[in-house]
Amino acid sequence: MTAFHVMAGPGEALAHPGVRKIAVSDVFDALRLGFDDFRTKPSHYVFLCLIYPIAGVVLATWSSGVNMLPILYPLASGFALLGPVAAIGLYEISRRRERGLDTAWRHAFDVRHSPALPAILAVAAMLLILFVAWLVVAQALYVRFLGEVPPASLAAFMNGIVGTEAGFNLILVGNAVGFVFAAIxxxxxxxSFPLLLDRDVGAVSAVETSIRATLANPVPIAVWGLIVAAGLVLGSIPVFVGLAVVMPILGHATWHLYRKLIEPEKPV
Structure with missing residues (x-):
């Protein structure tokens, strides 16, 4: 029976997987490979990712009341912070395709059998905490610039945001703070998640390796971040429906980006 471990892998020492330096061209190649994975059996992947447009519509509907209008944009933008969690199944499909294994959509749920599941849940919990922190900070910023009184109507809310100096400052500061959260x-x-699926190294090692990969490749990772942000914006415009296509492509591409960034495990 596999031992229950979270912060580190089954070994006593903390693993430090090797990190490669890559070029911007590698980022676009990973995106191409991700699209190739999606194109192989798109019906399966769209089915898996329907949670994105559904959840997006639910968020928009839940926040449609006047009192919730100030939190609508932070919810919609902050929802992307949880994207890597929902894409875990897509990483698994790409991993299986890479190894020539069956890629039927049911295998996207094989992560529940992974020995690294506790570590995966730990990293997912970290993202959830960051998501909640973003909502709290966003609400505090709204109160700081526009006051505690909720807008009387949607028109009043929009006028306060785009028609006043305080609203303009809120847009600038809010997006700057949101950028910091997204960068983190x-x-x-x-x-982190592809590494944990590939090797049971523990949550600390996965996050530490991800940070080292980012520091070693600041420009390629920044370009990847811009691609993800642009994809999420484009996918969200038609009532979040486009995310059913954008998210699986980005999810598969993330696996291939991981392969380019992290050196393969050395045989024992």
Missing amino acids: VLATVVV
């Missing part, structure tokens, strides 16, 4: 998530999980 990108640096800590760009390879």
